Amino acid sequence: MRKRLTKWRLLSLFTALTLVLAGCGEPFLSTLQPAGEVADMQYDLMVLSTLIMVVVIAVVTVIFIYVVVKFRRRKGEENNIPVQVEGNHKLEIIWTVIPILLLIILTVPVISATFKLGEVDAMADENRNPDEEIVVNVTANLYWWEFEYPDYGVVTSQELIVPTDEKVYFNLASKQNEVKHSFWIPSIGGKMDTNVEGNYATGENLNKMWLKFDSKRADQAGEYFYGKCAELCGPSHALMDFKVKAVSREEFDKWIADMQNTEPSATTDLAQQGEQLFEEKGCISCHAVTPKDERPSAARTAPSLANFGERSKIAGFMDHNEESLKNWLKDPEKYKPGNKMTNTYPKLNDQELDALTEYLMGLKVSNN
């Protein structure tokens, strides 16, 4: 009985281990492959705490195996009565004090990291230089993300673009009167909730955090990092992804300049037709197509499409190609249950879909 037990246990441990050794997850999304100062700090804590825990588990397991093997009732011992030990003060003190010491080792870096990660005073500093430390206003909507760069008057959605190797500060809030979400870029740093009480109009109750994106490791991770919504927010919570492009400061500045200066326009005939449809079908009443969306935050009820043509995903998770765009426009409900676009516009026929697709795919801000 017992032998079979240990064998099974070994086996399951072994399967688990091979899986672990298979990798530390994907570099663009795993907390075990940190790519920024915040994630580094958290990773170090994770490693430290894991080490302590491994020690604890090891001690317990060693004693456990010894006891279970050594003191099992053998044949002929049925009537033995072991000594009834009441306790042992020395031992009890030992196993009270040692855990306390282990915990102290853990608490010191925990407290210091908690306060370091809470350092957001600079955001309110009037002399903050946006060219060194930018602020991004994140608004989480059902089920899409909006990123506003108040320093530059630029609004974008679904894809966060940030400069590398400098502190980026975030204000976090959910759309008024909607539900709570949580903003998380696993390989860059931990999450924080976007509360419904957060209010950009008054500046009250905003959650604040900072992150740093490491240029080298960003390059290694690939085109972009994955961002996730980490708070149950309804049927499509699982699909509320966003992407993060970490680019050098020059590239970032250029992108900002493009966003500030370029008005995307329809060039081809089909695209112009699409542009017209975009107005006729009422898309424009929700979606902005200019990078400088002047409407107040609360009025921005749909993702800005100003640079839609340059995105890497549609609606945060679908492949960025004409086919999936058409699928989306035909029946958004099928892809993102419970989204706020379904049934807000008239049915589209194939020709209209072609035109809209052409138009939307052509919405780009960069000149090249």
Next chain:
Amino acid sequence: MANNHNSTNPKVDLIYRKKRNAEEMKQQVVTFSMMIFLTIVAFIAVGYDGIGEWFKVPFILTLAVIQVIFQLYYFMHMKHKGHEASALFLFSGVFVAVLTVLAFMTIIWW
């Protein structure tokens, strides 16, 4: 089992008990006057413009706590013996209550 045979002579016992009860009732009336007094002081303190808020709030809270202690120990007899378990659980409740109120006053929003 029941403690209803605490004296050999019930008559003597009865007189003694009546006297004790009457004395206690007198205490209760004094307690009551104190409570009324504290209440009036609290209302006056709030109505009076001369003192600052920084003083008023802790002051009336203290008055409330004193008054409640009167209620608990005199009106609800917690000063009598046989209330050990009652006190333990009541104060545990108060402990959780204080934590809750404290938390809601400090970390609900900043």
Next chain:
Amino acid sequence: MAHVEEKLTAENFPASPEKATLEGKNKFLGFWLFLGGETVLFASLFATFLALKDSAAGGPTTQEIFDLPLVFAATMLLLTSSLTSVYAMYHMKNFNFAKMQLWLIITVLLGLAFLILEIYEFTHYVHEYHFTITGSALGSSFYTLVGTHGLHVTFGLCWIVTLIVRNARRGLSLYNAPKYYTASLYWHFIDVVWVFIFTVVYLMGMVG
């Protein structure tokens, strides 16, 4: 458990009738524990009120509407009713059933008066100031806290009235003494809560 069949008289009536039987002891303790739980219940409501006391959402604030004389009158009524129920318990210990019932009736009347004042107060706020339970988070938390207390008062009144009526003919016994006693404990507890309500909600609400 001795099964007491002998007739109760002032002589053989126990000093602490509420705890003379095992059932009584259990009731007594169980009720105190319940009050421990109620403490947390009210604390949660108080805490919620304190967290929301400035959330008038553009509606009336507490400073604008509270009427201190009214609250003072209500407080006096309830405090006095606490004393009258102490009198009732005093007579219970002396095995004087008639006087106990009488003092309890007075207690009920005082409690009723308190309740009427409270209802008047609420309607006054609603009609005079449009301060409602749905209008703002402040309104919600105010009415819920004070209203929950009011519900306790109502329940306490029903309880005591039931006891008075039901036992009017049967007189005092070791079976119903614990019931009377716990009812009076409940009544005091309601008073304790009110002390914090008038202090924290009304007086502090006036201070700001």
Next chain:
Amino acid sequence: MSTLTQKKGVGAVIWDYLTTVDHKKIAILYLITGGFFFLLGGLEALMIRIQLAIPNNDFVAAGTYNEILTMHGTTMIFLAAMPLLFALMNAVVPLQIGARDVAFPFLNSLGFWLFFFGGIFLNLSWFLGGAPDAGWTSYASLAIDSPGHGIDFYLLGLQVSGLGTLIAGINFLVTIINMRAPGMTYMRMPLFTWTTFVASALILFAFPALTVGLALLMLDRLFGTAFFKAALGGNTVIYEHLFWIFGHPEVYILILPAFGIFSEILPVFAKKRLFGYSSMVFATVLIGFLGFMVWAHHMFTTGLGPIANAIFAVATMAIAVPTGIKIFNWLFTIWGGSIKFTSPMLWSVAFIPSFVMGGVTGVMLAAAPADYQFHDTYFVVAHFHYVIVGGVVFAIFAGTTYWWPKMFGKMLNETLSKITFVLFFIGFHLTFFIQHFVGLWGMPRRVFTFLPNQGWEAANLVSSVGAFFMAVATIVLLINVIQTSIKGERVGNDPWGDGRTLEWAIPSPPPEYNFKQTPLVRGLDPLWVEKMAGNKEITPAEPLSDIHMPNGSILPFIISLGLFIASFGFLYREDYSWGLAVLILGFVITFGAMFFRSILDDHGYHIHKEDLLNDGKGGKA
């Protein structure tokens, strides 16, 4: 279940159980209902694992998944784990302290029926327009936004069953304080009684916070108040606090009795007294105490600020110390013992390393900055299933097999029990170990599906396979139960042979009055003390005399039924014209029954000395 079934007609048995106030029968009611809900919750778990076995699966729709997930958590915690523990507490605690009954037999029954109707009400949501879908935590903003009545079912159902739990808690407290046999001092109480005591105290102080949280949410949803509506100045963070002020103690309400069960079983099958009894008691109380000061560790990412996070992080970690004391005390209990690996013992020893794994990940979660990464990922799911399944569920399995003969007079089949253990143990680690890693690889919890190419496929599949091992194990257990109740053999007082506590001194199942004569307790592990003194029976504390028994009553059932009906009224008050009438009807039934109860004198009845003398060894009255 019992042989009573054969003796009386079915109708009489049902009536007997509907009106019973006997703690042993109420225990059986809890066991059956809790067991049923465990199967239901398990079925929901299987559906979760099927849906997540492969990426982009469409076994269930997104909205349905959220309902399943919510109902799984809610059912398991409120309707399965807690009632199953109550079943064992009811069956065992009065016996362990040498009592004839609990302090409030009537309330005991009321507590059960409230739980029963609350649970049924909650689950009726499946058939009446959809189950709740905002997670078992039902955070305010999402819960208010959720259409339909699902959330209302959650709120009202939990409110009703929560009331039952509170009543049960008070009942256990008073029972333990007032009903102990002579000589059963606090420091001689068996640990299961101690942990029941502390867990009941936690219930007493934690559930009111839940009551308020649920009530405020209900007012917001059904009566238009603004507690959690930001536009009117409301604040959803209040709800989170209220929920977790309850929610964290709740997990200790679950684990402490589990600890108690293991503390009973380990000494028995190691034939050695519990090591460090007083420090075990101390640790239990300390865990209960600290349990109230750590709730905000569920809210590290809410934005409470670094000061609050740091304080709560440290407070949380402190709980590792008393828990560690317990772990090592258990290890040293069996150290030097003579360990017999019966099935209850297998669960108990397997618990030690399994729970430690879950406990230490808890301490990792408590490291606030690291929790910014862990929070709301599968790492958390792994943590709490390790502690809950590896702790609470193992304890329930251990305790049920251990006390089964005491409750039903028959022994479960050991071979089948061991098969259940092995399968469940493997399935458990297979399912949940790997979830730590998927979490760290970035997989959030509460997702109805996941996209391929994120590195999560293999791990999720392994996890799903594990769940089926647990399902098979559970089915084997069911077979075991059925087989035993059909042809199991009757057993005597102390079927395990090494019983140490009072429950093993009386017949299995015990007669309705438990102890013919109240026992005199002469030390820790009273039965063991008597055994060592060479006595066959426990020393009585009183001469044989009449026994006072409470009357059965249908009123608890009716009171609860009234609230059940009233809940429908609340729900449909605005939708249908009959809503308000039903609401009133329900309250009339409830308060009518309560009024009736207080009007009617109920003095109980007596079992006479002569009848007791005639009563054979079997002890059936």
